[in-house]
Amino acid sequence: MHKVLPVVNVLSKVLMVFSLCYAFPVAVAFIYHEDSYHYFFKSFFLTFCPGYLIWISTRRFQRELKNRDGFLLAVFTWGGIPSFATLPLMYGIHGLSFTDALFETMSALSTTGATVLSGLDHLPKAINFWRHELSWLGGIGIIVLAVAILPLLGVGGMQLFKAESTGPMKDSKLTPRITETAKNLWLVYVGITLLCIMCLMLAGLDWFEATCHAFATMSLGGFSTHDNSIGFFNSVAVEMILTVFMLISGMNFATHFLAIRHRSFSVYRYDGEAVKFLQLIFLSIIGITVFLYWKGTYPDFWVTLRHVTFNLVSVATTSGFMTVDFNLWPIFAPLWMLFLSSIAVSSGSTGGGIKMIRTRILYQQGLRDMVKMLHPNIVDPLKIDGQMIPNNVVFSVLGFIFLYFICVVSLTFLLLASDLDFISSFTAVIACINNAGPGLNVVGPATNYGILTDFQTWVCSFAMFLGRLEIFSLLIIFTPAFWRK
16 A cells, blocks of 8 residues: 555646646636536536545655556556546536546547547537547646656656656657656647647638647547538648648657757658658558549549548548548558558657557567578677667567557457447457547447447447557556565
8 A cells, every 4th residue: 555655645736737727628618608617617626626635645655756656657647537537528418427428538638539429519619628628638648747747746757757658769868857858848749739720720710629629630639529520621721731730740749859959850851760650651642542543432533632641641640530431431441541550650649559669670570580580690680770679678569569469359359249340349449549539330430439338438448548558557557566575
């Protein structure tokens, strides 16, 4: 218990800080003369007060976090914050169950973009804004935000950052201090978000629509204020802007920071992940466009290119926006898009899945093993972009990918056991564990996850939780070694 209480003390502070986020939808409610502000005042007290009481009762256990504490706090935060975030939804949406509300908030904070809600066009604007604000906060992560804030509360953030940060190369630093690193990443994130809002307003969206969709774009969360998602606008300009910013969000934000600091785009040429990511996306767009045009899905090549470009980038970057029902395309195309959601985006981005760096390490290791079979005594170190990758990192990547596929298979079988068809089960799990949004068949882009049973909804919620913590950070706390002294 004494191992957990220091973590609970920090969690209480995170909870109190999180309660301040209710202020923004309150402002939206006042601007649009909605009475929904009551929901957020109630939610504030029901979030802040427990956080304060927990802090009072555990403050004598406050100490500097250790490595294992970082993992516990990551799990407790991503498991606990969505539960409190459900309060405004349950107050504001009549008949919404806790199961569905938790799915919605887990989807938002994990930047998945899957939804159980219908009638989004008619939701109170404050409620809609809350969904998008949660998605935006989840983009860089409430955890990384806490890294910048926790030192001010008397707790260091390095252990927490190591538990939450993505990718096998996560120990490389932008600046000497972890707090400064977190602040720099947030400044870049906020700055690009503001640029996205301005571009969308220039394309004809009002400030509310522009802000909500910019939040969902930068977080790669894919939420929309409309049931028809981006298809509602039927605007090439809006689609082009969102496509560009989804690609930006799919790259490492550390690279964006360095590009801004050096005032040079040449930085991107030396980011091997970004180069491979863009190459893979570009080749996939060309290939799927030609495939669909050849199959006669759309009679016009340029219309085909438009729909493929936006929807493929959206799914591949694990965003989840859509303009057309790609569930109606020949099955190869949407399955390829979901495959891209597993491997394409960079570590340090707001996307999910295995990430490009792990994909490249796995590919290089496969080539190295084949060379070893032919030349057993050869010394052949694994290198990525000229940097030698230690064997312990390679083994960690292999372990991660093994666990990833075990989790996908296990969760798919759980959904199959609940009488959901195979395509729906498999694609729902892939979309949720990659934090990508829509799947296929009954959970396709033209429908939503509201059709699932409570059991199926919980399975998908767990998949989103697992994907957001990149599997290791969650599963490690269930190992006996984690709890040994």
